[in-house]
Amino acid sequence: MGRRHRLVGILGLAGRRVLGRLTTTSSKQVVLAVFGVALAVALMTTVSGIALGLGADTAIQSEGVDYWVVPEASTASSVAVSVGGPQLGATHSITDRLSADDRVDYATPVQTQLVELSPTTGSTAEYVLAAGIVPPNDPTTVVGLSTSALTPGDPHYANGTYDGPRTGELVVNDAGAELLGVSEGDTVTASVGGSRANFTVVDVSESDLSSGVGPVPVALVHLSELQTMTGSTQGDLADQLLVSTNSPSVKSDIEALYPETTVVTQTGLAVRGTSTSSLPLAMAAVSLVVSVLVGVLFVATMMGLEVTADRKNLAVLSAMGYRTGSQTLLVVAETVIVSTVGGVVGIVVGIGGISLTNALTQEFLGVRVALFDPILVVYSVVVAACIGLLSSAYPAWLTWRTPTLEAMSRD
Known part of the structure; x- marks a missing residue:
């Protein structure tokens, strides 16, 4: 029971530390880390929406x-x-x-x-x-x-x-x-x-x-x-x-009139040829890999700088009884929280990116090529949390090698 309370306490402290840095902007590294994850997740969400649209015939619609x-x-x-x-x-x-x-x-x-x-x-x-x-x-x-x-x-x-x-x-x-x-x-x-x-x-x-x-x-x-x-x-x-x-609702009436037929959207003929191929899956996979790589490199670098700049506070925590393992868990929790916050921001931006993509393709091509599905929200949050876990390795290593007495003596 004591270990569980200690874990909850560490997680709570990590949340308060991150919230304090974000609300006071006292740490540019944390803000930049959130921005980096948000950018990576936004791009991934937008590209995934396009992949969903290409993989779903109903997403290819036109005003005519x-x-x-x-x-x-x-x-x-x-x-x-x-x-x-x-x-x-x-x-x-x-x-x-x-x-x-x-x-x-x-x-x-x-x-x-x-x-x-x-x-x-x-x-x-x-x-x-x-x-x-x-x-x-x-x-x-x-x-x-x-x-x-x-x-x-x-x-x-x-x-x-x-x-x-x-x-x-x-x-x-x-x-x-x-x-x-x-x-x-x-x-x-x-x-x-x-x-x-x-x-x-x-x-x-x-x-x-x-x-x-x-x-x-x-x-x-x-x-x-x-x-x-x-x-x-x-x-x-x-x-x-x-x-x-100019009404997509007519499609169901046509299908009822001709049950032994296939109703194809004229503006989506070219897309139908790729909807059963691996193109949408390949797009989603590439966006995932690129987003994780960019996010991990960005967050690991920024949080590593944050740990270096925060040596004094870590030394104080050590003096208060926080052992190296607890400090490492604290840094890992902070990194995951920062990434998750960036993921939430990225989802909002990504939904806007899907809307913007549809607006542009509707204007210039006459079709909407992206599709938003609520599953993208869960998907993006999970990816953001994974970015945080992977990124935490570097700041956690820096925490292990930070001598407490040396950090306090530099003050």
């Missing part, structure tokens, strides 16, 4: 949240262009239901198909990647092409009868127009298998869609007209569904 809805068999890498894979059904009716939601700016099915286009001028037929869509009332961009020249809606669909009037409209990118040798107003014949149909080029638009060997020739047409050519009218099939919205 666009969702790609694809069949479960598809992958994030096949979202942008998918030809001949699993398809979605009843896409027109699902699109109408989503478009009726006030939170949705627009929604359109997208069917992609390699189509052979032949200009009427007699040029050689070439293959172009055609995307069938339902153009919204307000022009937007799909596969890099503007929909402004296409008639809004899908007249040929005619409520599922596919006997409405064909628009015959086609928008082609500059790469496709150059390949075919066509311009606005020209007529082309599209062939898919044994099906043929004529289209009029209503717009030649610039597009940044490219592959590793150069720009990809692409074209936009109305979905129902492409479905008729590809035999996708039975079941109203499309490869994917694009939903433009």
Whole structure:
């Protein structure tokens, strides 16, 4: 019992000594040690928040949240262009239901198909990647092409009868127009298998869609007209569904409408490729190692200087009956307390760092890449305490080698 009371007394004395130095700023070394740990923990917390964000799909959000809805068999890498894979059904009716939601700016099915286009001028037929869509009332961009020249809606669909009037409209990118040798107003014949149909080029638009060997020739047409050519009218099939919205809450509604699909945040496609990799773990591990090294070196140096400057008080404690072991425990406790205080300050700064990171990435990249989780608080405090324990070795060694009588005689 006496040993326990002595330990409690030493810990209490350590807390009072640290508090006195921090409140009176009589010891610059202690203040600097707190600052060093706070800086290391703040950086670690911020980087760990970014790692959590990269490892969690829900953290990648944008003020203009666009969702790609694809069949479960598809992958994030096949979202942008998918030809001949699993398809979605009843896409027109699902699109109408989503478009009726006030939170949705627009929604359109997208069917992609390699189509052979032949200009009427007699040029050689070439293959172009055609995307069938339902153009919204307000022009937007799909596969890099503007929909402004296409008639809004899908007249040929005619409520599922596919006997409405064909628009015959086609928008082609500059790469496709150059390949075919066509311009606005020209007529082309599209062939898919044994099906043929004529289209009029209503717009030649610039597009940044490219592959590793150069720009990809692409074209936009109305979905129902492409479905008729590809035999996708039975079941109203499309490869994917694009939903433009500024409300992340729409995602759960989409998942309810299409339970056998994967809903991917468009702005987070690149991140999804790394979310299952070791990058987030590597970032967190590197930040931990760097923070511990910086913190230990900083605290050990500052607390070592503090012990050297505090020899007189340690000698007085020795004269009062505090043996060398008790003095060493006192210095260890002070070092751990100082580090923990720095850790608490670092957590607050780190949370601010996460918010600042999200604000900057939202402003310049349109996404929030960091995520705060309460577990970071516990994690940071534990790391700060470990920094204190590791750092205490040097000041504890200095305490052991401080001769009591020599310290008192120097006064």
